[in-house]
Amino acid sequence: MRYLPKSPDERKKMLAEIGAKSIDDLFAVIPAEYRVTRDLDVPRQQAESEIVDYFRCAADRNATGYASFLGAGAYRHYRPVIIDSLVQRGEFLTSYTPYQAEITQGTLQAIFEFQTMIAELTGMDVANASMYDGSTGAAEAVMMAVRVTGRHKAVVAATVHPEYREVLATYAKHQGLPSTLVTYNKETGRVDLDALEQAVTEETAAVLVQSPNFFGIIEDIPAIAAIAHAKGALLIVSIAEAISLGVVRPPIEADIVSMEAQSFGVALSYGGPYCGVIAAKEQFLRQMPGRLVGQTVDGCGNRGFVLTLATREQHIRREKATSNICTNQALVALMATIFLAVYGKEGIRELAEHNLAKAAYAAKALAAQPGAKLLFSGAPRFHEFVLATAEAPSQWAPRLIEEKIVGGLDLSRWYPELGNATLWCATEVVTREQIDRAARVLAAGLVEA
């Protein structure tokens, strides 16, 4: 009970002062039949050293020391050391939502800087203080478009992350919001523009695409925007790999951008916590979900920051709010802000170029192996690519694992029509030696087969 700052005598003294005979008096309001009178069946109290041992053992049972070519919405990038130095300062770590602006200016100014950076990167006018993650952010962006347009249908590209689409389906199901799935061009891996044109109607609230898309291909945003806007629908661009914005043209034709900012210095951590964020054109500001930090002045004219436009939010509007979202991902957004400050204007481009180069090399090396072929090779892509193999992934994946390599992600779960296709990712932390080794192992098996 090392976290409890009271001595047994102090407890007795306090009970006496409030006129209670024992602590049980304070729980007497709970009907006796519902009071727990036994020990909970949870592990006994552990020493700190035991806790550390337990999690170290758990970490060891997870595989470590593997080269990994996994991406698909969760990306391994180098995390500058100062991120953890700074976010572990108790003043950031153990502070609450900055409702009391006078004593939370640190968090507020940092979020204002985050909002500015996200707006700059995405080419949007404004960004919010963050959302849970990219998947829920995309769903919230669609709901936002419904409020803006007053329309109740969505058109969604099949190249949006499949789990994002599943989340959207869960959100949309009970809001009378049917969505149409638009397929991709089998040659380019991009949204099929003819199919899109047919799917978008005067009833469409939003077109949701992802770029780079789930196959790593960069979509033709200006063309997609023209189709959406011709029918008065909004264009939402989901970005799962935020670092792409270092070299990829921002989706300035979009009306709303929903981004997953995990790549900006946030650990993979088996899927979360990550950092969604919604950015948009200024005219849609009042329909945005989530917290917003704005600049203002105090009584003496000093610059300061506050949470603002709260009349959109659940604690004021209750059932009429733009969303039920309450928390954001403030500490994770702070990580992203520090990451972007470290890399800065030049670094974000250089970092993105390294990713581009690694993936280009990996795609070439792997596709050169017998029986392997690069799919969608004609379209521009960032750091992911789809590889088709003669052998099923279930055949070669164990061989790679034996060599301490986790190969690409099997796509058959979501895209059975692609056959033996896998999605590979090579970020700046993947080395040439790892790529060459992966290619050799892949080839060895293919020859034997």
Add this chain to the structure above:
Amino acid sequence: MTTDGKTLGKVRPHQTQNEALLFEKSAPGKRAYKMPPLDVPAVDAKSALGAAFRTDSPGLPELSEIEIIRHFTRLSTWNYAIDLGMYPLGSCTMKYNPRVNEAVSRIEGLAEAHPYRPDSLAQGILEVIALLQRCLIEITGMDAITLQPAAGAHGEFTGILLVRAWHESQGNPRRKILIPDSAHGTNPATAAICGYAVENLKSNAEGGIDLDALERQVDDETAALMLTNPSTIGVFESQIHKIADILHAKGALLYMDGANMNALVGKARPGDFGVDVMHLNLHKTFSTPHGGGGPGSGPVACKAFLEPFLPTPVLVRTPNDANRPAPVSWENLNDDPPPPGGSVPMFRAPASPLTSVGSLDVERGALAWDYDRPQSVGRVRAFYGNTGMFIRALAYILANGPDGLRQTTEDAVLNANYIRNKLEDLYELPYKTPSMHEVVFSDKRQAALGVKTGDIAKRLIDYGFHPYTVSFPLIVHGALMIEPTESESLEELDLFIAAMRSIAKEVEESPDVVKSAPHSTRISRLDEVQAARKPILRWKLKQ
């Protein structure tokens, strides 16, 4: 007293007072990074990307590492934090955030695990998740759980989806959700996004559920009651079993908002008193840090009949494989004495099998994600939830054990009652019902002198405390909602009480001092009207 430091000639030391924005400190050519040499051929981005190439550079700042460290360190000094002192925000459970939680969540094998790595390479983190699930099921007295929701409100959404899916499976999703007028704003917002009409339930004179009103309002179209217990005024619904009975008699379900579980852990279990589905806030009850407003984590626990509807995927234990080695010592489930020279076993034998859903083999097999869930409500989030928060919450449970969890709850309730006892002569107590982990006063007496709860809150800042929760719950006019948590020593509590008593006196003697507070902060009260009327939400060059 003046808020204008300048007219007093007060110096504003630059380290603590005048930190510019990152963008204002930027200068071309400054760097805080260095890329390693590229070990593969460089690619000409412009020709590789064609029309998709970014021609402009994003307006990010250019700074050196020391400037970034100083910038954020200086900003941090403008924040109040639990690490500095008492943070009695009612309903938010601002308890100590143990540092071992942070340390273990950053162990490389856990922090760098990719969510799509094969299950066979993720058994360690899956064991962590399985153990946390088992502990939370035991703590709540429920049968099954999902850890997928990213925060409390997201948990509410998930929980109400379960309710809806179950009613649909019974042939009628039903139309409305009952919500007490004392509820958190997220409750009605959640019901609305799940496609339900919200019907308010007026509280009775004690601030609790009015059983007669409930009886009248529950009908065949009522899907559920969303109940916070203890309520937002910190009162346990002593008629909870009758509430559950009334609902169940009409086929409606009882949803519990678990925001106030810090009053119950180890003392009472929602599953025992009739709750069908509930969410927990790991960032409240289980000590994961609030971090300035997130990340949170909002697991949803439910009774067995709702289990088929849980979001996909669900963690399951595959039947034991004879070739699999016996459980390793780090999670030895037997209560055997330690082997000579060996380590002490950690866990007592579980009362129930470790499987998350109770449907699988008791034999210990490998853990895996099950996606084949035909009745599932679907996904509520990509991947599996905020795993980093699971690690921290489990570390907290392990550090406490059954005795520590119980003592924690007792101390939290003791602290709230101690504050109530020491302040109720000066501040109006609208409900005299016994308090659990928080106490809610009203500003009735002070408002008569022109000083409102928000003013008293701001004045608390001058005394070195974070304000309590202001103007919530809505059923108390001018509410002061105080939740000390278990983390406060007697000394800190007495200082807080002294501050509150001193402010009550100031209200009578010099109300203007209170109304113009805070006086000790770097900035004074901010113009929120201007912020909302002409929003400035980002920095721009030549602003």
